[in-house]
Amino acid sequence: MRVAMIGTGYVGLVSGACFADFGHHVTCVDQDAGKIAALQRGEIPIFEPGLEDLVAANVRAGRLNFTTELKTPVAKAEMVFIAVGTPSRRGDGHADLTFVYAAAREIATALDGFTVVVTKSTVPVGTGDEVERIIRAARPDAEFATVSNPEFLREGAAIRDFKHPDRIVVGSDAPRAREMMAALYRPLYLNAAPILYTDRRTAELIKYAANAFLATKITFINEIADLCEQVGADVQQVARGIGLDNRIGGKFLHAGPGFGGSCFPKDTVALIKTAQDHAAPLRIVEAVAAVNDARKRAMARKVATALGGSARGKTVAVLGLTFKPNTDDMREAPSIPLILALHDMGAKVRAYDPAGMEQAKQVLAGVTYCDSLYACAERADALVIVTEWEEFRALDFPRLKTAMARPIIVDLRNVYQPDEVAKHGFAYVGVGRPATAT
Numbered sequence: 001m002r003v004a005m006i007g008t009g010y011v012g013l014v015s016g017a018c019f020a021d022f023g024h025h026v027t028c029v030d031q032d033a034g035k036i037a038a039l040q041r042g043e044i045p046i047f048e049p050g051l052e053d054l055v056a057a058n059v060r061a062g063r064l065n066f067t068t069e070l071k072t073p074v075a076k077a078e079m080v081f082i083a084v085g086t087p088s089r090r091g092d093g094h095a096d097l098t099f100v101y102a103a104a105r106e107i108a109t110a111l112d113g114f115t116v117v118v119t120k121s122t123v124p125v126g127t128g129d130e131v132e133r134i135i136r137a138a139r140p141d142a143e144f145a146t147v148s149n150p151e152f153l154r155e156g157a158a159i160r161d162f163k164h165p166d167r168i169v170v171g172s173d174a175p176r177a178r179e180m181m182a183a184l185y186r187p188l189y190l191n192a193a194p195i196l197y198t199d200r201r202t203a204e205l206i207k208y209a210a211n212a213f214l215a216t217k218i219t220f221i222n223e224i225a226d227l228c229e230q231v232g233a234d235v236q237q238v239a240r241g242i243g244l245d246n247r248i249g250g251k252f253l254h255a256g257p258g259f260g261g262s263c264f265p266k267d268t269v270a271l272i273k274t275a276q277d278h279a280a281p282l283r284i285v286e287a288v289a290a291v292n293d294a295r296k297r298a299m300a301r302k303v304a305t306a307l308g309g310s311a312r313g314k315t316v317a318v319l320g321l322t323f324k325p326n327t328d329d330m331r332e333a334p335s336i337p338l339i340l341a342l343h344d345m346g347a348k349v350r351a352y353d354p355a356g357m358e359q360a361k362q363v364l365a366g367v368t369y370c371d372s373l374y375a376c377a378e379r380a381d382a383l384v385i386v387t388e389w390e391e392f393r394a395l396d397f398p399r400l401k402t403a404m405a406r407p408i409i410v411d412l413r414n415v416y417q418p419d420e421v422a423k424h425g426f427a428y429v430g431v432g433r434p435a436t437a438t
């Protein structure tokens with residue numbers, strides 16, 4: 001099939017490359033000329049394991065190409081995907097649909113022959129109706145169907161998630177569109193990935209409900225972690241104890257510094273706004289968003305406490321800046337409010353991240369960026385693990401102890417066992433577990 005992917009960010013690039021890998025002919029379109037020029041040179045603008053090879057192989061095979069020009073690929077395509085960004089709207093937190101509607105208007109002018117227009121961006125309930133209205137108004141003659149096909153991939157494991165999804169959601173009542181979506185996804189269907197057909201509005205809501213539920217699980221265990229610290233219990237054992245119950249499940253029960261990233265923060269807020277607009281407030285999700293916001297800054301107080309009550313004049317080494325490992329994405333990363341709060345408290349911050357430093361420099365000023373984790377630890381009064389990159393999982397503690405001014409580790413991801421770190425003469429503070437002194 002011929003596919004045009006409008007928007008070549010995380011989702012558009014990964015989806016486009018994977019569809020090409022299934023054997024379809026894909027053109028990825030983006031209005032960012034710099035991004036397209038880089039892709040045409042074979043450079044991948046994001047850090048995502050395996051993506052460079054996948055893109056290169058499919059470009060070589062003649063199934064994948066990149067352009068800033070939308071008209072020709074849309075005219076030739078049987079399926080056009082909208083995969084543009086839907087950030088939080090400034091001021092009120094609703095999803096900003098400017099890019100989606102602009103893409104719909106451009107697509108409308110170019111449609112030629114029956115085309116399925118698929119929204120892959122995360123969009124509030126009713127957006128598909130508006131996309132259909134925009135296209136119909138601009139092109140009363142066009143033959144098309146609009147479909148919602150939300151994406152559930154995770155950054156850092158995006159290709160695997162796309163190729164082995166837990167489910168594929170297709171929201172459309174049009175039989176021809178459903179058939180074409182089934183044909184497009186046939187390789188996954190053969191792999192036994194379930195396809196769930198729903199109406200369009202239901203599909204749109206499934207995406208938000210899924211993200212809100214996962215954000216709720218994370219926030220729940222984070223609050224249980226706070227309680228564990230007060231009562232002397234261990235949150236990791238609580239998480240295991242409840243997660244082994246099949247009705248609960250063990251995933252997304254890792255206590256930490258609060259959720260961040262390009263999706264959960266904006267999607268929970270957008271869902272809250274939609275629910276309020278429809279007089280069906282989601283109080284649980286409202287609490288999740290508020291608790292999570294407060295938590296990120298509270299992590300700086302945890303560091304100050306570990307330093308003896310004040311961070312003023314102290315040097316804090318931060319390991320990991322991206323919102324999770326295996327990505328360079330800094331959007332809503334917990335490291336940002338943590339570092340801002342440490343600055344407010346009068347601390348000096350040194351930082352190291354294996355992939356996110358260039359992105360971090362654009363959002364965090366006044367930080368000393370270091371080339372390695374041991375350089376970062378040099379003369380630090382405390383070392384804070386913020387993102388659980390693999391290379392932070394086997395720290396050389398004797399080397400760290402020599403490098404640091406004081407042996408204090410604050411492990412916001414519970415990567416280490418307290419006893420193990422204490423053995424090397426460090427004071428250790430995790431999340432939701434008893435702290436150990438030197």
Ligand SMILES: NC(=O)c1ccc[n+]([C@@H]2O[C@H](COP(=O)([O-])OP(=O)(O)OC[C@H]3O[C@@H](n4cnc5c(N)ncnc54)[C@H](O)[C@@H]3O)[C@@H](O)[C@H]2O)c1
Nearest residue numbers: 007008009010011030031032084085086099103121122151
């Ligand atoms: N990042 C994720 O992990 C993830 C996962 C699931 C769903 N989503 C959703 O997918 C959507 C895209 O997210 P992303 O992270 O890929 O965004 P992104 O910001 O990385 O990429 C969006 C791209 O769209 C381009 N664009 C905007 N308007 C355009 C237009 N009219 N024509 C051509 N290109 C245009 C931008 O230049 C940008 O390159 C969002 O709705 C997001 O919520 C993201």
